[in-house]
Amino acid sequence: MDTNRALTDKIALVTGAGRGIGRGIAERLARDGALVGVHYGKSEAAALEVVAEIRENGGRAFPVGAELGVPGDADAVFAAFDAGVREQTQGAAGAAAPLDILVNNAGVSGSGSLGQTDPEVFDRMIAVNAKAPLFLVQGALPRMRDGGRVINISSLASRHSFPESVAYAMSKGALDTLTLCLAKELGGRGITVNTVGPGFVETDMNARRRATPEARAALAAASVFDRIGKPSDVADVVAFLASDDSRWLTGQYLEVSGGSGL
Secondary structure, X not given: OOOOOOOOOOEEEEOXXXXXHHXXXXXXXXXXXXXXXXXXXXXXXXXXXXXXXXXXXXXXEEEEEOOOOOOOHHHHHXXXXXHHHHHHHOOOOOOOOOEEXXXXXXXXXXXXXXXXXXXXXXXXXXXXXXXXXXXXHHHHOOOEEEEEEEEEEOOHHHOOXXXXXXXXXXXXXXXXXXXXXXXXXXXXXXXXEEEEEEOOEOOHHHHHXXXXXXXXXXXXXXXXXXXXXXXXXXXXXXXXXXXXXXXXXXXXXXXXXXXXXX
16 A cells, blocks of 8 residues: 555545546545545446455445436435445444545546437436536535545546537536536535546547557647556546645646647
């Protein structure tokens, strides 16, 4: 385990933590000492693998299974979260578990260009990428301790032109706006709210865009470092935002893209 235990005694919930960026974030927060709820929608086996790996490395984690983008999703998430925290901390049955860090990472992509986008695709993008985070924050606030952290994982697509993913970009733009609104509303409680906007990161979500050496090289060339990002590149920034070191930073969009577009 890392000797940095900046998040000891903190409890975190990371959505979409079974793979990719979410997995990297869950592992990093656990390494920093947090008890981490590893949320998943359908990939239970992947989430259990993350939990097992965190525990093997001396960290604390538990699975939180609930599909997002469906009616009652926030309630289902927190029912599973409460049960998991109780099991890990021997808390009182029926009580809402405390929460310090909420990372809204779960998302869906693949919307296509304007001509390829249909109402069902658009509704799915909005339901998972924008609506679910809104109501997860709403459900989190009564249990979130003062001085807590809300960290929204957006995308470079919300600040740069990606017409090939128009509905996805719109949904992430809505998430950016949510950050601004919440930062002002929650400041009185010392809760910071920030957005992280990754560029191209090597995950399952964009595997099709790295299918050939030429395509991979093109994605790498977007960064001034001539490489594709790793989940750890994003997770390290999230860990900073989750820590007390970020206490004077709120309402911000932090682009984590290796200088893409410069």
